[in-house]
Amino acid sequence: MLSIAPPEDTESLDEADALELWDGVGAVRLLRRDDSRRAILMERARPGTDISRLPDEEAMAIAVEVGLQLWRPADAPFRWIGDEVPRWLDNARRDGRPGSELIPIASERYAALGPIGRDTLIHGDFHHHNVLDAGGRYVAIDAKAMLGEPEFDVPPFLWNAAPYRMRPDVTERRIAAFVAAGLREERIRAWAVIRGAYLGAEPDEVEVLRALV
């Protein structure tokens, strides 16, 4: 699969470096890269096999397993989430997009997080539609890789897969699946509100997210 990122795509700048580090474990294997063209030739997973088609429990078990492979020590050249999140919250506040009513509580939760991890590689856009069957193993695609902490990567699993609408009971079960794997519950909840605030959320989702913290 050949992927060529357009110049305006600044989120996936470090995708090739991340794929190199993962080396086919938890992510598609990098075959070749041409940084001057922002071209990545990567292993082809099976189209149409993303985990949104699986029963919830099975999908979450795969998400956890793939996540545990992705969240590994890293440093340069990856950017740190702590340098970006405040700006993303500011932009969302300025745009007033749906979900921005969460921004006050999101800012408060962000401030209360204390030191934010900066030595773990995170996927950055980890959700059902970016986890595919590559034949005998599940792998992530479409990384917006950064340095952070695993809990940052969990929230998109709480509001996917489209066209699902968030429900408190399902949300709690999904959080529990990641907590059982050793992730910190309070930080998953905080990141859900923070990322929901800047990525956008419909009114019914806002209520589910608000109830998480």
Ligand SMILES: Nc1ncnc2c1ncn2[C@@H]1O[C@H](COP(=O)(O)OP(=O)(O)O)[C@@H](O)[C@H]1O
């Ligand atoms: N390595 C790959 N193997 C198989 N299918 C892929 C691969 N990379 C991308 N795709 C397919 O292309 C779609 C879009 O690619 P993706 O990198 O997720 O970009 P985006 O979600 O930003 O449009 C994926 O949902 C998947 O169906």
Ligand SMILES: [Mg+2]
């Ligand atoms: Mg994608």
